[in-house]
Amino acid sequence: MAESTIQVQLKKGALEMCVLALLARGESYAYEIASTLASRIGMGEGTIYPLMRRMQDDGLVDTRLVESSSGPPRKYYRLTPAGRAALTAQKREWQAFTDAVDQLLGERK
Template sequence: MARSSIHISGNLFGLILAVLESAPLHGYGIAREIEIRSSDALSFGEGTLYPALRALEQDGFIEARWDTSGTGPAKKVYELTPDGKAELARIREAWRDYSRSIDQVLGGLPKMQSA
């Protein structure tokens, strides 16, 4: 279950929306999927996850429906709305700007920039 890696700090909403872009998924599954996609580098607990999902839902970026069909406890399955897709695009752009800026100031080995 891989807790105790680096924390999320600011990108949580984007990560959730990005996972939901591939397919609708329930909360618990979103957290697991983020761990998988990041090779266990990014991880967070329920106290971080559920409030974030509620905020995204209130903003109209995702929509929820209950799925009681499967086995186990009922699942609240979230789906990306058109607004959410637009928000994801904005977040991606902001992240790219931000990380490029940090790279610029932080320096170290350059990332094979174009001439």
């Protein structure tokens, strides 16, 4: 079954917050992040790499290269203080949004 437009838009809107949340648990490389997001929320791998570059350009993440025994070095990402602040702000905004939607849907009073 094809995803609805609302599912696609919700995923796109929450993607940066999800990546920041994963990195708040510890550093990771893009393929690992993409695999986790694919299994948990169905996001495709192709959307992660441009997002990671933008987040690096925006100062939300730092990177380091780690040699790999099975190929080229892996680029590991970790949150910067600005990334942690962005995650806190986005979580607050997400909660306010979901609370408002739940109220409109009659799920909360």
